[in-house]
Amino acid sequence: MVTRLTLTAMVALALGACTTATAEEAGAPKSASATSGNLPDTPDVPYPSTYRAYPGAPTAVVGATVFDGTGRQFDGTTVLFRDGKVEAIGTGLDTAGYTLIDGTGKFVTPGIIDIHSHLGDYPSPSVTAHSDGNESTSPTTPDVWAEHSVWPQDPGFSRALANGGVTSLQILPGSANLMGGRSVTLKNVPARTVQGMKFPGAPYGFKMACGENPKRVYGRKGRKPSTRMGNFAVNRQTWLDARAYAEDADRDRDLENETLVGVLKGEILVHNHCYRADEMALVMDMAKEMGYRVTAFHHAVESYKIGDLLRENDVCSAIWADWYGFKMESYDGIPENAALLHQAGACVVIHSDSDQVIQRLNQAAAKAQAAGTRMGIDITDAQAIGWITLNAAKAMGIADMTGSLEPGKMADVVLWNGDPLSVYSRPEKVWIDGALLFDALDPKRRPVADFELGQPGEGDVK
Amino acid sequence: MRMLLTLAASAIVLIASPLAAQDVVITNATIGTGDGSEPIEGATVIIRGGKVVAVGQELRPDPSLPVLDGTGTWVTPGLVAAVTNLGLVDVRAVSESNDAAASSSRFNAALDVTPAINPASQHMLVSRGEGVTRAVVMSDPSGAIFGGQGAIIDTGADPDPITRSKAFQYVTLAERGARIAGGSRTASHVELRNALREASDFAAGRWSGDGNLLTRADAEALVPIVSGRQKLLIHVDRASDIRAVIALSKEFGALDIVLVGATEGWTVAAELAQSRIPVIAESLQDLPERFEQLAATQSNIGRMQAAGVTVALNADTIRNIHHLTQHAGNLVALTRVPRATGLSWGEALATITSRPAEAMGMGGKIGVLAPGAMGDLVVWDGDPLEVSSTPVRVYIEGVEQPLDNHQTRLRERYRDLDESDLPKAYDW
Numbered sequence: 001m002v003t004r005l006t007l008t009a010m011v012a013l014a015l016g017a018c019t020t021a022t023a024e025e026a027g028a029p030k031s032a033s034a035t036s037g038n039l040p041d042t043p044d045v046p047y048p049s050t051y052r053a054y055p056g057a058p059t060a061v062v063g064a065t066v067f068d069g070t071g072r073q074f075d076g077t078t079v080l081f082r083d084g085k086v087e088a089i090g091t092g093l094d095t096a097g098y099t100l101i102d103g104t105g106k107f108v109t110p111g112i113i114d115i116h117s118h119l120g121d122y123p124s125p126s127v128t129a130h131s132d133g134n135e136s137t138s139p140t141t142p143d144v145w146a147e148h149s150v151w152p153q154d155p156g157f158s159r160a161l162a163n164g165g166v167t168s169l170q171i172l173p174g175s176a177n178l179m180g181g182r183s184v185t186l187k188n189v190p191a192r193t194v195q196g197m198k199f200p201g202a203p204y205g206f207k208m209a210c211g212e213n214p215k216r217v218y219g220r221k222g223r224k225p226s227t228r229m230g231n232f233a234v235n236r237q238t239w240l241d242a243r244a245y246a247e248d249a250d251r252d253r254d255l256e257n258e259t260l261v262g263v264l265k266g267e268i269l270v271h272n273h274c275y276r277a278d279e280m281a282l283v284m285d286m287a288k289e290m291g292y293r294v295t296a297f298h299h300a301v302e303s304y305k306i307g308d309l310l311r312e313n314d315v316c317s318a319i320w321a322d323w324y325g326f327k328m329e330s331y332d333g334i335p336e337n338a339a340l341l342h343q344a345g346a347c348v349v350i351h352s353d354s355d356q357v358i359q360r361l362n363q364a365a366a367k368a369q370a371a372g373t374r375m376g377i378d379i380t381d382a383q384a385i386g387w388i389t390l391n392a393a394k395a396m397g398i399a400d401m402t403g404s405l406e407p408g409k410m411a412d413v414v415l416w417n418g419d420p421l422s423v424y425s426r427p428e429k430v431w432i433d434g435a436l437l438f439d440a441l442d443p444k445r446r447p448v449a450d451f452e453l454g455q456p457g458e459g460d461v462k
Numbered sequence: 463m464r465m466l467l468t469l470a471a472s473a474i475v476l477i478a479s480p481l482a483a484q485d486v487v488i489t490n491a492t493i494g495t496g497d498g499s500e501p502i503e504g505a506t507v508i509i510r511g512g513k514v515v516a517v518g519q520e521l522r523p524d525p526s527l528p529v530l531d532g533t534g535t536w537v538t539p540g541l542v543a544a545v546t547n548l549g550l551v552d553v554r555a556v557s558e559s560n561d562a563a564a565s566s567s568r569f570n571a572a573l574d575v576t577p578a579i580n581p582a583s584q585h586m587l588v589s590r591g592e593g594v595t596r597a598v599v600m601s602d603p604s605g606a607i608f609g610g611q612g613a614i615i616d617t618g619a620d621p622d623p624i625t626r627s628k629a630f631q632y633v634t635l636a637e638r639g640a641r642i643a644g645g646s647r648t649a650s651h652v653e654l655r656n657a658l659r660e661a662s663d664f665a666a667g668r669w670s671g672d673g674n675l676l677t678r679a680d681a682e683a684l685v686p687i688v689s690g691r692q693k694l695l696i697h698v699d700r701a702s703d704i705r706a707v708i709a710l711s712k713e714f715g716a717l718d719i720v721l722v723g724a725t726e727g728w729t730v731a732a733e734l735a736q737s738r739i740p741v742i743a744e745s746l747q748d749l750p751e752r753f754e755q756l757a758a759t760q761s762n763i764g765r766m767q768a769a770g771v772t773v774a775l776n777a778d779t780i781r782n783i784h785h786l787t788q789h790a791g792n793l794v795a796l797t798r799v800p801r802a803t804g805l806s807w808g809e810a811l812a813t814i815t816s817r818p819a820e821a822m823g824m825g826g827k828i829g830v831l832a833p834g835a836m837g838d839l840v841v842w843d844g845d846p847l848e849v850s851s852t853p854v855r856v857y858i859e860g861v862e863q864p865l866d867n868h869q870t871r872l873r874e875r876y877r878d879l880d881e882s883d884l885p886k887a888y889d890w
Contacts, residue, residue, distance in 0.1 A: 426798065460757075
C-alpha cells in the first residue's frame with residue numbers, strides 16, 4: 001500500500017498538475033473533502049489507479065534489430081531494462097547480472113499502444129448485457145466515464161497482448177453522442193478491477209463525435225440534433241454553458257460541467273470521432289471559438305484532404321490503414337491517408353476501434369507504409385512503428401512515460417519473432433513495466449480471463 | 463521491371479472498351495498455382511483463348527506469343543472470395559444502396575442475387591484491384607432462415623458478372639437462425655426440415671398450396687436442394703451445431719452441404735473430415751464474440767486442414783474483402799507460434815483460391831493455375847500474402863483488367879494540396 005502510494009505520488013510529481021486531473025483541477029468548484037456537516041471526507045482523486053508493476057528481472061535483449069519508437073532503427077543492438085525502466089540501448093553494454101535474451105534475427109519495439117479501443121466497454125461475448133459503450137439517452141453526456149463500464153474480464157485484452165503486443169490502450173465511450181464522456185487509459189495488465197489497470201498519471205480523454213452517428217441516433221428519437229448543423233448548435237451551446245459554469249463563483253458540483261471545464265483548462269484531451277475533412281475544419285474552428293483544443297481526430301478517413309490544416313493546428317489523425325466505404329462518411333477513405341498526412345508533416349496514429357485489428361496494428365502500419373511507398377512517399381520502418389507507439393502516446397498524453405525505448409521510460413517492450421512489419425511475425429515476449437506478461441514459449445505465461453475458465457479452448461494459443 | 467509493369471497497367475485504363483481476351487505468357491515469375499503446393503521460382507504461365515494452357519518451369523511457349531518478363535513478380539490464380547455480399551452493396555450503412563438482405567420480403571429461399579449484382583460497385587473495383595477475380599455472393603438471411611439463391615461471379619470490368627447463377631442456397635442454423643425462426647434452435651431445425659419436406663412434395667407434384675408454410679416460389683426454389691443438384695450452404699459455428707448438421711446430412715443423404723463459419727470446427731475436425739463436408743471457415747476469429755464461438759482460435763483452419771477437412775477461408779466476416787491475403791498470411795505466421803497450427807504458404811494460398819472453388823463445385827475451373835482452368839491470374843509486386851504487396855496486373859479469362867477506381871482517383875487528386883490556380887474540383 002505504501003509502495004503504491006509512493007509510486008503514484010512520484011508520477012504525479014514528475015508530470016505536474018496538467019496530467020493528473022484531480023477533482024479540483026478538473027473543474028470542481030470546491031474541494032469535495034471540504035463539504036462540511038457530518039459527511040465523511042472524500043478523496044480528491046476518485047477511482048484512483050491501484051496499478052502496480054509486477055516484478056521483473058533485470059533483462060538484456062541482445063543482438064536484435066530495434067525500432068525505438070522515436071523513428072530510429074538500431075541493428076544488432078542490446079536493450080537493457082531493470083526495475084521497470086528502460087536503461088539503455090546500444091552495443092557493447094555490460095550485461096552482467098541481467099537475464100540474457102538472444103534477439104538474433106528478431107526485432108524489438110516499444111509496447112504497441114492503441115489510442116482507440118472499446119475493449120471492456122464493448123467486451124466479448126458481445127451480448128446486449130455487455131453493451132456499455134454508448135449512454136445514448138442524451139446527445140451530450142460529458143458526465144459519464146468509460147472506466148465505470150470497463151469489464152476487466154474481457155478476453156480481448158489478452159488477445160491484444162499476445163497477438164498484438166499491446167501494452168497500453170485508451171478505452172473510449174462510443175460515438176452515438178456528440179459528447180460521449182471521459183475515456184480511460186489502461187496498462188494492458190490483467191486485474192480484478194479496472195482501477196488495477198488504470199495507467200497511473202495518464203490524463204483523461206474526452207470523446208466527441210461528428211457527423212452521422214449523433215444526428216442519426218437523436219434524429220430518430222425526434223430530438224435535436226437531427227442534422228449536422230444541429231450537431232454544431234448543441235455542441236456550441238453546451239460549451240457556452242460550461243464557460244458560464246466555470247466563471248460562476250457560487251457554482252455547485254456538476255458532473256457534466258466538471259468534465260467540460262477540465263477540457264477548457266487543457267487537462268482533459270479531446271478525442272474527436274470525425275470522418276469528413278470539411279467537418280474536421282469546422283470542429284477546429286469551434287475549438288478556437290470556445291477555447292479548447294482538439295488533440296486527435298479519430299477515424300479521420302478524409303484527413304489526407306486537409307493535411308495542411310491539421311499540421312497548422314497540430315492535431316493528430318488516428319486512423320485505420322484501409323477501412324473505407326462502410327458508411328456514407330467513410331466513402332472517400334483511401335489506403336494512402338497515413339502516407340499523405342506524413343508527407344504534409346501532420347501527425348499520424350494508426351488505431352484499431354476493433355478487437356480484431358488491435359491484434360494486428362503492426363500489420364496495419366505496414367500496409368499504410370506500403371501504400372505510401374507505391375506512390376513515392378518514403379516512410380522508414382522505424383517511422384511506421386512510431387505510428388503505433390510514440391505518436392499514440394503523445395496523443396494520449398503519456399509520451400513522457402511510455403511509447404519509446406528511451407532511458408528512464410517504462411520498460412514496455414515487445415520482442416517479435418521477425419520483422420514486425422511483416423505478416424509472418426508475431427510477438428514472442430511482451431514486458432510491461434519490465435515484467436514478463438506474455439511468452440509464446442511458455443504455455444502458462446499468457447492471461448486467461450475468468451470468463452474463459454472451464455470453457456472450451458481455455459488456455460489455447462488463440 | 464516493377465515500374466515497367468505498373469506503367470503498362472495504368473496505360474490499360476486509357477484504352478477504350480471492349481476488352482478482349484489475350485494470349486498471355488509470363489516468364490521468370492515466382493508462381494503459386496493455388497493447388498496447395500509451394501511456389502515455383504523462375505516459372506512460366508501460358509494463357510491462350512482465355513484458359514490456362516500450361517504452368518511450370520522450363521516451358522517453351524510458342525515464340526510467336528508476346529512475352530512479359532515477370533522477373534521480381536509473383537503470379538497466382540485470381541483470388542476467390544467466399545462468401546460475400548460483393549456487388550450487392552455500395553455503402554453498407556446506406557440502406558438504399560444495400561441489397562445484402564431482403565428483411566421484409568414475403569419470399570426467402572426464392573430470392574436470387576443474380577439480377578441484383580452490380581458490376582460497377584466500387585467494392586467490385588477495389589476488390590479486383592486487390593486480386594479478387596471471383597466471388598461467391600449470397601443474400602443474408604434476415605426475414606427467414608433461408609437467405610436465398612447465391613451466385614458465383616467474376617469481378618471483371620464488363621456488363622456480365624455471372625459465372626454461375628443459382629449456384630447455392632444459403633441457410634443459417636446458428637444463433638441468428640434460431641432468433642429468426644422463432645427464438646430457439648428447436649425452431650430453426652423444424653423450419654428447415656419442414657421446408658425440405660414441402661420442397662419434396664413440390665417435386666413430387668403433391669404440393670397444393672393448402673396447409674403449406676412456404677410460398678410456391680420458395681418451395682420451387684428448394685427443389686434442387688432436396689435432390690442435391692444445388693449446394694446448400696449452412697451457417698453454423700458451435701460444435702454441437704456442426705454435429706447437428708452432420709446428422710442432418712445422414713438423415714437427408716442427397717443434400718450437398720457446405721458449412722460456413724464453423725468457428726468451433728477444429729473441436730470436431732475428425733467427424734467433419736469423415737463426413738467429407740467442405741468448410742468455408744473463420745480464420746482469425748479468436749474471441750468468444752458469441753456463446754457459439756467459445757472455442758474460437760486462429761488455429762481453427764490449420765487444425766481442420768491437418769485433420770483432412772477441405773477448408774476455405776471465409777471472406778464474409780473479414781472487414782474488407784481485400785484483406786483475404788492478409789488473413790491467409792496470418793495463417794502462415796501461426797506455423798512459427800508454439801502450440802498453434804498454421805498452414806504452409808501453399809495451403810494458405812489455397813484457402814483463398816482452389817479450396818473455395820472446390821467447396822463450390824468449381825474445382826479445376828477457377829482458383830487454380832492448371833491446364834484447362836479459366837485464365838484468371840494476378841501478377842503481384844511481391845509475395846502476395848505479405849501485407850506490403852499489391853497486384854500490378856489482373857487478368858480474368860485472359861482479359862487484362864483496369865485497376866483504377868474511386869480510391870485511386872482520390873489519391874491522384876490529393877497527391878498535393880495545391881489550389882493556387884484552380885480548386886481541386888478541376889483536378890481530374
